Amino acid sequence: MSYRSADTAFADSLSSSLPEGVLAPCAPRYLEEPRGRYQGQAGVLAKPNNVAEVATLLRAANAARVPVVPYGGGTGLVGGQVKPVGAAPLVLSLERMAKIRAVYPQENVILAEAGAILADVQQAALAQKRLFPLSLAAEGTARIGGNLATNAGGVNVLRYGNARDLCLGLEAVLPNGEIWNGLARLRKDNTGYDLRNLLIGSEGTLGVITAAALKLSPIPAHQGVAVFVVPSPQAAISLLALARDQLGEAVSAFELMHRQGLEFLAEHLPQLRQPFARSSEWSVLLDLGLARGQDPVAALSDLFEAALEAGLAEDGVIAQSKAQADALWAVREQIPEANRLVGSISSHDISVPILEIPDFIRRGGEVIAALGEGDMRINCFGHLGDGNLHYNVFPGHGKSRSDYEGLRGAVKSAVHDLVQDMGGSFSAEHGVGRMKVADLQRYGDPVKIATMRAIKQALDPRGIMNPGAVLPSEDI
Missing domain, CATH: 3.30.43.10 (Uridine Diphospho-n-acetylenolpyruvylglucosamine Reductase, domain 2)
Known part of the structure; x- marks a missing residue:
């Protein structure tokens, strides 16, 4: 081309x-x-x-x-x-296209231009006593157009869904310069092919999203946050089921944390106060959003007692105030920054069926050990509630990732091969971009890839939109 x-x-x-x-x-x-x-x-x-x-x-x-x-x-x-x-x-x-065009609180809809920063959309919703629930580490910088183009996930997917699930309509420009005026506030519109969901997740390869109609939700009257120590990933999954049995859709987030991530925090961000004096092998952070008349501390206390009796929890800290809740969330939210300061050999954004997670963690350790560098450290953490783990491999103590540069490809292949074998995805929420184009060709279903090429050819026959992302640039 x-x-x-x-x-x-x-x-x-x-x-x-x-x-x-x-x-x-x-x-x-x-x-x-x-x-x-x-x-x-x-x-x-x-x-x-x-x-x-x-x-x-x-x-x-x-x-x-x-x-x-x-x-x-x-x-x-x-x-x-x-x-x-x-x-x-x-x-x-x-x-420069960052306006909030309108808010319809009674409809639970906000119209935002693609350049609006995610945190600004959240604040515009809050000003109307509504919640825009998409939440991720980069929300102070990330823009709505990019969130939709990559179908961003984040910590609240368990309750509210991915970016795709939060979008009702789009305004977009196609590669030939035609404007698609699809900025509808409708929840039902069965009029042919779904162009909205075609553009969402396309990573700028089919057109440019310029504005979106986004779903809002009522703000929960009460928030409850706790960290429970669990004996194993299997226990964490059982605890999630127990929490949803007791609390239903009130469970907004359910995050798995491993001892290695907490040790990275202690090493590189020692000013961050951790919930326990001694790091446990596995713990989970739970976030609840409850209606008026419900007591989050009581709800979490009842859950902890039931989990303790069932052998699903060993210790716990329940936030008694918003400041304490923020402090618990800060531990989870700063894990990626500690990871960055350590410097990973290879980072993986993967998903597997939730019940397969314990086996994946066990087998993942085995395939990494089989590469012959026994000092590599693994930090496995992330969104257990939706099956999305960030499975990152780090240098041994006293070494840097440059010492393992020759192993990076082997580490990535070993992890992604295992994910494929277990019916998972090598890209859960980050997208394909340029980094994972070869992975898509290797692991993707041939019929799906052929269909993607046909769609690309139909909408962008001259191949101008983000060439080299998602599909190889010659595949148009």
Whole structure:
């Protein structure tokens, strides 16, 4: 596939049809990604103010066959937001399209432009006494368009679903510059193919999301947070079932934590107070959202007593105030930062059927040990309630990830092969991006991949949208 770079001549050809300030040189921050494994190329940066300007940009890029990389908050972890090789792209940032267009609290709907920061959408909902429940570590930087393009998950999927489940309608621009006005507030609309769900999770390869109609929820009257020590991952799964039997849909989050992650916190973030003086092998964080008249401390106390009697819990801390609840959540939320400070050999965002998790953890340790480096450390943690684990492998004490660079590919393959064998997914919530393109070709169902290629060819026949992400750039 032959592309033209987004160069000065291309920018000059657009200058007469766009207001001043939309086009700019591509600053370094648009060429980086959090894990530092890819370095983007400096093409032309575009910051449109409205959907019409996005359409103008895509029409011009399509006509000239200039590659386009949609850019949200830059927080993606699989390299989908940078193009490291080939023709320099038009980097299309939605940061100036950040308006909250409307809130309909009685309908539980908010209309937000794609460049709106997730935390700002949450605050706009709170101002109307509503909850936008999508919540993840990068919510102060991540933008709604990117959340939808990657079908972001986070900690509340157990109760509220992924980003896909929180979207009613979209406004988007297709690769040829046509605008799809699908910004509906409808919960029932059975009128043919679901273009909304086609674009959600497509990682900028089929078009550019410019606005979304998003679902809101009532704010729970009371929040309950606790950390329970559990004897094993199997006990954690049984505890989750017990919690849902006793509390129903009030369980908002159920997070598994391993001793290794807590030790990383103690080593690199010692100022963070942990709930127990001594790290236990396994623990879970529970978050409840309860209605008026329900006591979260009493509900969690009853659950703990039942879990203790059933042998599913060994110790526990129940938050008695919002400050204590925030402190417990801080432990879980800072695990990724401690991981970053250690520096992983290979990180894996995987999912397996929930009942298979204990066996996966056991077998995962075996396949890593079989690689012959017995000092590697594993931090397995994440969203047990929806089967999504972050299974990360780290250097031994006193070593860095550079000492294992030759093993990185083998570690990733060993983990992903095991996931495939157990009926899971090598990408649970982070997406495919550029990092996992080869994994999709290796593990993906051939019929699904062929259908994806056909869809890409139909919507983007000139292949301008984020080439090299999700599918190899020649597969269009």
